[in-house]
Amino acid sequence: MHTTPSLAQTQPAFSTAGALWLKLAVLYLIVGVGLGIMMGASEDFTMRPVHAHINLLGWATMAVAGLVYSVFPQAAASKLAKAHFWLHNISLPVMAVSLAFVIGGQRGLIPVLAFSEIVAALGILVFAANIFLNLKK
Template sequence: MGVRLIKISAVYFAVGVCLGLYMSIVHSFTLTPVHVHINLLGWTALTLAGIIYHLFPQIAATTWAKAHFWLHNIGLPVMMISLAFVVSGHESWIPITAAGGVLVTLGVLSFAWNVVKNLKS
């Protein structure tokens, strides 16, 4: 689980950096919220979760870890793609952005619960 999260976080990092480069080249920073969320929730959060799961394999083997992985990695692309539409002026995508955000939040809460409940010294 830890290695899977670290690998997918590297993909999010590459996407976030490429989006940042694109915005710099075209001198349009409308997609800054998308860029920031991809880097924070994709690269940073998943890298840290992956390291924690790698260091503590007993919590990586739980149903909570699997829930975290899937909720986070389904919700984040949904949220980012729809947020790109929202910040580009298509407000009809707001409910989809919110739905993706709910999935990511549930994933993060699954991670937090897993750590609090199952991490032993």
């Protein structure tokens, strides 16, 4: 008797790296939505730049990276992907927290914020290099 393969047997699995990026993106989505709800409930929108950074760099950018790394496992397996992961995932929480404190008046943390922004930008450049070097026709 001949059986047809199941969908799980015919479709390639997501790369481990892609799945990790997507899971972390969802965590940032939860944090971003939670912060948005808190701002709305309190009618205090002072932290909207933090909300925006968490949603854009946390949810959107990380979800896109997760999808890219899932579709292109050769890019996910590169040293550039590992560098991208650590640069992004160390800088983003530091950036969000330091931005919140700076908005709250702790101007002494501006150098920490600036450094985390530079590290995040470097992570984005590493991601771009990875895409251009590892995605072939």
